[in-house]
Amino acid sequence: MELLSFGKTGWGDELLIATMMTIAVSITAMFIGFLFALIFTPLKLSKSKFLNLIGNSYTTVIRGVPELLVIYLFFFGGSGAVMYVASIFGYNEYIEINAFITGSFAIGIISGAYSTEVFRGAIQSIDKGQFEASKVLGLKKPVHFFKVIMPQMLRLAIPNLSNVWQITLKDTSLISVTGLVEIMRQSYIAAGSTRDPLFFYSFAAVLYLMLTYFSMKLINKLEVRYSRGY
Amino acid sequence: MDFELMINSLPKLLNATFITLKLLTASLIFGLFIGLFFAIIRLNKNPIINKFAYVYSYVFRGTPLLVQIFIIYFGLGQIEYLRSTALWVILKEPYWCAIIAFSLNTGAYTSEILRSAFQTIKPGMIEAGQSLGISSKIIFYKIQIPIAIRQSLPAYGNEIILMMKGTSLASTVTLMDLTGVAKYIISTTFKPIEVFIVAGGIYLFMTFIIHNVIKFLEKKYSY
Numbered sequence: 001m002e003l004l005s006f007g008k009t010g011w012g013d014e015l016l017i018a019t020m021m022t023i024a025v026s027i028t029a030m031f032i033g034f035l036f037a038l039i040f041t042p043l044k045l046s047k048s049k050f051l052n053l054i055g056n057s058y059t060t061v062i063r064g065v066p067e068l069l070v071i072y073l074f075f076f077g078g079s080g081a082v083m084y085v086a087s088i089f090g091y092n093e094y095i096e097i098n099a100f101i102t103g104s105f106a107i108g109i110i111s112g113a114y115s116t117e118v119f120r121g122a123i124q125s126i127d128k129g130q131f132e133a134s135k136v137l138g139l140k141k142p143v144h145f146f147k148v149i150m151p152q153m154l155r156l157a158i159p160n161l162s163n164v165w166q167i168t169l170k171d172t173s174l175i176s177v178t179g180l181v182e183i184m185r186q187s188y189i190a191a192g193s194t195r196d197p198l199f200f201y202s203f204a205a206v207l208y209l210m211l212t213y214f215s216m217k218l219i220n221k222l223e224v225r226y227s228r229g230y
Numbered sequence: 231m232d233f234e235l236m237i238n239s240l241p242k243l244l245n246a247t248f249i250t251l252k253l254l255t256a257s258l259i260f261g262l263f264i265g266l267f268f269a270i271i272r273l274n275k276n277p278i279i280n281k282f283a284y285v286y287s288y289v290f291r292g293t294p295l296l297v298q299i300f301i302i303y304f305g306l307g308q309i310e311y312l313r314s315t316a317l318w319v320i321l322k323e324p325y326w327c328a329i330i331a332f333s334l335n336t337g338a339y340t341s342e343i344l345r346s347a348f349q350t351i352k353p354g355m356i357e358a359g360q361s362l363g364i365s366s367k368i369i370f371y372k373i374q375i376p377i378a379i380r381q382s383l384p385a386y387g388n389e390i391i392l393m394m395k396g397t398s399l400a401s402t403v404t405l406m407d408l409t410g411v412a413k414y415i416i417s418t419t420f421k422p423i424e425v426f427i428v429a430g431g432i433y434l435f436m437t438f439i440i441h442n443v444i445k446f447l448e449k450k451y452s453y
Contacts (some may be wrong), residue, residue, distance in 0.1 A: 004270045006417070057449040060434070061430065061434065063391075064391070064395075064433060064437035064438075065395070065433045065434060065436045066394075066395040066396075066397075066398030066409055066433060067398070068397065068398040068399060068401065068402075068409050069398060069409050069412060069426060069429060069430060069433070071285065071424050072409075072412070072416055072422065073423070074421065075424040076416050077422035077426075078424055080422070126250045131420075154446040166292075170293070170295075171294070173294035173296045174294075174296060174399075176296070183252040183299075184296060187300075188300075191304065195302070196308065197301075197304035197306075197307075197308060198301065198304075198305035198306065198308045198309065201297055201300045201301040201304065201305050202301060202305065204300075205289070205297045205298070208292065208293045208294060208297060209289065209292045209293055210290075212292040212293075213292070
């Protein structure tokens, strides 16, 4: 137990900060994923074959390739790509991107592919009459989307989004390979310096279990809130 | 775009694909048995026994696969007692540690898939068997299992694809699987995009094959 004490002698405070980092990366990644889903869901639902193809390639490629490979692509290729763009604008110094940004972006793109599928499924299972009714009523496009489709879509999407959240949360353990100090990386450091890997990795497992358990509780509450009236 | 590198790295990556496939098949076979075992236990009426199966699947599905591999590979070696037993021959090999971790992980997911498949079997099917005087053992093997397998095919297909992606984590315990070799080539040539295209292409090809095989099986066993 003294291994977990706070202050200089134990790893308690370090692991607490690392847990915060895991939560921060997961939320950022989930949010970036939503942005991607916002772009790609309409593409997948569009009538144009070409736009469909773009949307489908995104979800197929990302969901068919290991997360770790995507992370390596961003980790090794990220700063190169940014430097290339910067050089077009005449900036030729070395740019290093922070591990937090690379990590949340990589996980965000992965999470976005899953979210896109969830949103697509949710929109497709909304009754066709709803679309027609709002057209007949002459609602403007934004009103139609935000007031008619979105609330119904969210209700249908939340149970599946909670799965995406779980996947995203667990995927953040993989960005420890880039050196970002989240739960996994901190346990690795602690295990290395105390020579007690069994304890620290088991403790990491407990931390992840707690995160998944409490986030499920929270999401269940949201689910109840959004299905009021059904 | 460095096409020469892409062509040169292809044989190395294809070679590494064999390790990925070996890891995948071994874990799927062990995982299927573990999954079936826990699915049956989960349906047991004894609350202690089915709670045990529930906790097993909850823990393995609630923690990242990476933690599971690290506990088995780095953690178990710390127990002095284990080092002196015959088990140590297996546990000191990263290859077997990876397979153990993958099997236990996919076993947890498989048990959930099979459990829900067993639960969706209509009671009428079992009652029909009983009224024909078929013994409960034969009902289980000849009626419940075939229906459950058919029922769980789509979800199990997804699980196979997830597991294939999961085998990439073997590279974190020094195994040179497809991802491990891809990382090695990237870190020596600093050409991440080219290597990603080739390695990602191989993974996508495997996904495509698995997807179609499952689709074929679904059609074959549809009723």
